[in-house]
Amino acid sequence: MDPATEETPDMAKSENLGLFLRIRPLLQSGVRGDRNPRFRRKSAFEPWFQKMCLRVKTSRSVTLSPPLALERGRTKTEVYDGFSQVFSPDSSQEEVYEKMMSPLVEDFLKGKSGMLAAFGPSGSGKTHTIFGCNRQPGMMPLALQQIFKETSDSTRSLFISIFEIRCEGGKEERVFDLSPNGVDLTMHRSTLKGLHEVVISDWRHGEFVISQALLRRATSPTNANSQSSRSQCVINLRIVDDKSNGEVNDQANDGVLIIVDLAGAEREKRTGNQGVRLLESNFINKTSMVFCLCLRSLLEHQKNPMKPLEKHFQDSLLTKYLRDYMEGKKRMALILTVKAGGEDYHNTSCLLKQASPYMEIKFNNEPSKRRLSPSFALKGYKEKLEVAEHEIQHLRESNLELEKELKDLKSLIEVHRLDDDQVAQEIQRLRESNLELEKELKYLKSLIEVQRLADDQVAEETQRLKESSLELEKEVKDLKSLIDVQISGDDQWDDSVVEDLPSPSKNAISPSKEDKDRLARRRKGKKWSSLEEDTLRAGVEQYGVGRWKLILTSNQDIFGERNAGGFEG
Numbered sequence: 431m432d433p434a435t436e437e438t439p440d441m442a443k444s445e446n447l448g449l450f451l452r453i454r455p456l457l458q459s460g461v462r463g464d465r466n467p468r469f470r471r472k473s474a475f476e477p478w479f480q481k482m483c484l485r486v487k488t489s490r491s492v493t494l495s496p497p498l499a500l501e502r503g504r505t506k507t508e509v510y511d512g513f514s515q516v517f518s519p520d521s522s523q524e525e526v527y528e529k530m531m532s533p534l535v536e537d538f539l540k541g542k543s544g545m546l547a548a549f550g551p552s553g554s555g556k557t558h559t560i561f562g563c564n565r566q567p568g569m570m571p572l573a574l575q576q577i578f579k580e581t582s583d584s585t586r587s588l589f590i591s592i593f594e595i596r597c598e599g600g601k602e603e604r605v606f607d608l609s610p611n612g613v614d615l616t617m618h619r620s621t622l623k624g625l626h627e628v629v630i631s632d633w634r635h636g637e638f639v640i641s642q643a644l645l646r647r648a649t650s651p652t653n654a655n656s657q658s659s660r661s662q663c664v665i666n667l668r669i670v671d672d673k674s675n676g677e678v679n680d681q682a683n684d685g686v687l688i689i690v691d692l693a694g695a696e697r698e699k700r701t702g703n704q705g706v707r708l709l710e711s712n713f714i715n716k717t718s719m720v721f722c723l724c725l726r727s728l729l730e731h732q733k734n735p736m737k738p739l740e741k742h743f744q745d746s747l748l749t750k751y752l753r754d755y756m757e758g759k760k761r762m763a764l765i766l767t768v769k770a771g772g773e774d775y776h777n778t779s780c781l782l783k784q785a786s787p788y789m790e791i792k793f794n795n796e797p798s799k800r801r802l803s804p805s806f807a808l809k810g811y812k813e814k815l816e817v818a819e820h821e822i823q824h825l826r827e828s829n830l831e832l833e834k835e836l837k838d839l840k841s842l843i844e845v846h847r848l849d850d851d852q853v854a855q856e857i858q859r860l861r862e863s864n865l866e867l868e869k870e871l872k873y874l875k876s877l878i879e880v881q882r883l884a885d886d887q888v889a890e891e892t893q894r895l896k897e898s899s900l901e902l903e904k905e906v907k908d909l910k911s912l913i914d915v916q917i918s919g920d921d922q923w924d925d926s927v928v929e930d931l932p933s934p935s936k937n938a939i940s941p942s943k944e945d946k947d948r949l950a951r952r953r954k955g956k957k958w959s960s961l962e963e964d965t966l967r968a969g970v971e972q973y974g975v976g977r978w979k980l981i982l983t984s985n986q987d988i989f990g991e992r993n994a995g996g997f998e999g
């Protein structure tokens with residue numbers, strides 16, 4: 431029994447499960463989704479209607495023919511009848527909506543909860559039917575349009591939540607909230623804790639929220655479908671009367687409409703799945719199987735109440751969540767999607783055999799009659815308490831994790847701070863050594879300057895000495911020429927005598943008698959003063975013996991009238 435309500439079963443007012451069948455149009459050869467090369471080769475030139483194993487018989491029945499019978503022109507066919515509606519390959523989304531979805535939405539707006547699930551093999555058009563695309567919006571966007579059209583002037587609010595159940599890498603099943611900022615969810619009984627609900631302002635907003643959620647949904651390409659859903663996707667629409675302030679009362683309209691896009695059951699050979707894909711495929715097939723077991727058990731139980739209603743719903747998270755529907759307590763519709771190609775015969779036949787009996791399942795179609803009993807209230811509070819406790823535990827854990835992260839960050843900052851100190855110290859040290867180097871450089875520069883000055887002085891002194899040396903040389907030259915002039919003035923050599931003289935190297939020159947007299951006269955001349963003698967000695971010391979003319983000219987003031995010839999004696 432639903433923990434929130436106590437419903438009075440009234441089978442007189444019950445109705446059958448709505449079972450719809452939609453046949454996907456055959457895609458052209460080579461179009462992704464029809465990848466069986468064997469079949470493509472065989473049927474490349476056949477007209478499309480000859481390839482089909484499933485044909486619409488009436489608006490509620492179909493005929494199924496095996497491919498071999500088709501090939502050999504036999505008519506071994508099976509008829510499946512009693513569907514709520516059969517949609518042919520050329521039926522539009524609007525047509526499907528009008529006949530299948532619109533009644534569910536009408537009831538939802540009246541406060542009746544309901545569920546629609548799309549069920550069928552991979553690539554048969556479940557996601558296309560539920561969500562559609564921009565050009566062909568599916569049941570979900572069309573439902574939003576209808577809801578907002580009919581509630582535009584009321585005080586009711588629409589809430590949407592969307593989640594998926596998947597089995598990553600073939601491990602345990604997990605639930606992910608697909609709403610913005612959604613997280614992993616845990617299921618307690620049939621309730622998801624922490625599932626985020628978004629209040630929808632208009633149908634475009636609703637469409638946006640759902641399209642964003644679908645971007646997060648797990649999909650992968652397989653041989654059967656280029657974008658195959660790898661998870662069970664569930665969308666909840668809940669409408670709340672704002673006047674009720676969220677509280678339960680008799681008038682409150684809080685119907686829930688659940689739309690489920692199941693991942694398509696797959697045959698390993700068809701999909702070519704391996705590794706992780708194969709594990710996912712096992713999970714998908716298992717969920718489909720549990721879903722079917724629940725419905726079959728419900729049908730058998732309804733047919734023969736002596737047969738117990740098996741608790742198969744416990745075997746998968748999806749059926750756990752949909753327990754009320756799996757146990758026939760709430761209204762449900764199924765749309766079976768199939769492909770009608772010859773190569774799809776096996777899948778289509780299995781699905782029809784398995785699911786067509788579900789059309790006999792009955793549900794009570796009365797709105798929930800809510801009675802607040804003390805036991806219910808207590809039960810409700812207990813559950814709320816459990817949820818709150820769980821959330822507190824969850825918050826505590828995440829708090830601990832955050833604290834740990836904070837600690838790690840702090841220690842990281844500390845390490846960086848230490849590094850910074852070291853860097854600052856190093857900079858300081860470098861600065862100081864830089865200063866020292868600058869000082870040294872300054873000192874060296876001043877030394878070089880001093881040296882340069884000294885060099886300049888040396889150069890100047892050298893220059894000066896050179897100049898004075900030149901002057902001296904000039905003076906010496908002048909003096910020499912003066913001496914020569916003096917000598918030539920004092921000693922009048924007779925050129926004729928000189929010409930007759932033998933070479934000096936062979937004969938000593940002997941003066942003439944006149945010269946000898948002149949010399950004698952000079953010797954006998956003025957007497958030498960002691961100053962003259964001292965000066966002569968000093969001259970000899972300075973210039974050497976024989977340099978009489980030089981000694982004379984250098985000390986002309988002392989020797990006066992004397993001539994150099996008189997010095998030799």
Ligand SMILES: Nc1ncnc2c1ncn2[C@@H]1O[C@H](COP(=O)(O)OP(=O)(O)OP(=O)(O)O)[C@@H](O)[C@H]1O
Pocket residue numbers: 453454455463519550551552553554555556557558559654655657658659660692693694695767
């Ligand atoms: N009625 C239709 N009209 C046109 N195209 C369709 C129809 N049904 C399905 N398709 C196309 O067929 C391909 C497979 O469809 P879809 O993805 O809906 O399959 P599925 O049953 O959800 O597969 P899976 O279980 O692998 O996710 C898509 O390209 C889709 O657009």
